[in-house]
Amino acid sequence: MALPPHAADWMSRAEIDYIGPFVKAWAAFNAWFRHASAQQQERAMLDWIKGQPNPVRRGVLALLRNENDTAEAQALKLAISDLQTRLDGIHFEVTRKGVNEQISLRSVCITPRHFNRERIERSGHEYKAEKVAGGSIQITVVSVRNQSVKLQHVQAQYDPNAVYGLPEFTANLSGSQQTTLRQLYDGCNPRPMRNLLRGGTERLQIGTMEFQCPPDELLSGLVETIYTMRNALLHGEVDPDPRVLACYEPAYRIVMMFLGCVR
Structure with missing residues (x-):
């Protein structure tokens, strides 16, 4: 049954509301890593988050461990599985240098290469x-x-x-x-893609999903995936599809968990 006009209007507002908190949370996260990384290029800043000692890396890697069943760890793992479940339900694409890439932890470039x-x-x-x-x-x-x-x-x-x-x-x-x-x-591929849920030797129980990668690779995948979602918003690549907009709700929760590591 179709929603009555007033209900559809409220539903639309609720879906749009996923975007606002996400943008604000990312803006705060962006301000932190620009200052803390002391890097000049955004790519170097993201690589610093993923690979150098810092509060977000320390905090998130601890929360992703299988043996960590604290409320905070469970909240992060649930947000990650919610994000991937919603991404699995759609085909959320962006265009990068003329090539379409699907946004998903099943196909993510965690280590971009600088080939000359x-x-x-x-x-x-x-x-x-x-x-x-x-x-x-x-x-x-x-x-x-x-x-x-x-x-x-x-x-x-x-x-x-x-x-x-x-x-x-x-x-x-x-x-x-x-x-x-x-x-x-x-070996020259500037964007080798990884499926973090298949093909690995390690097992991580993340909410309702099993990932086959170590915690540091999952952290890298999250940073790259959510950064791509942020860019899709800024570049006007996000359709007003409720299923697409809904992906930003768990992404918002994940960014807030990142921020919780630096407070």
Whole structure:
């Protein structure tokens, strides 16, 4: 049954209210880590939260331990499982440099890479991937003996499938050479994605969900996921879909737990 107009209006207001507290909580968190990290670039600030000794890292890692069943730990774990449950119920996407990425702890880049140049010399051939003028990437395979070019390709952004789909990739390179180039270029991925709920050796019971990652990787995933949600708001990528807006409620609770570590 459809909601009557007045009920729909109140429902709309309630959904919008998830956004306001989240924005305010993130603003406070942002002010703290800008000051505390003493870094100039926002990426360096986020990396500091995730990887350097600081009150948020110390506090959250302690709360994420399986043996920690305090009320505070249970509240954080419930907020995390609520966030992922809501993200599982939708397909919340953002566009990054022309590539669509889903916001989810099942697909999150916890360690962005700063790639400029990679090189391998193997069995008489040199394999290179390097940034060139304008930020494009040039991929080259050259014979060391006579400098003959077996493959050369320039692309505007990292797209390994385009390289492996080139006619010269299969026509000019042997099977072992193809494998070597794949190893080189796969390692150049600036945003390797991780599924924190599958494929790991460690087990974390987080609310109603089991994560397969250590606590520090889950902290990194939370920081990156919530930062992406914040950017989606600022860049106008959030649709007024109640299911999307509802994701900001557990995200707000998580940021407030971050702030609780520095008070």
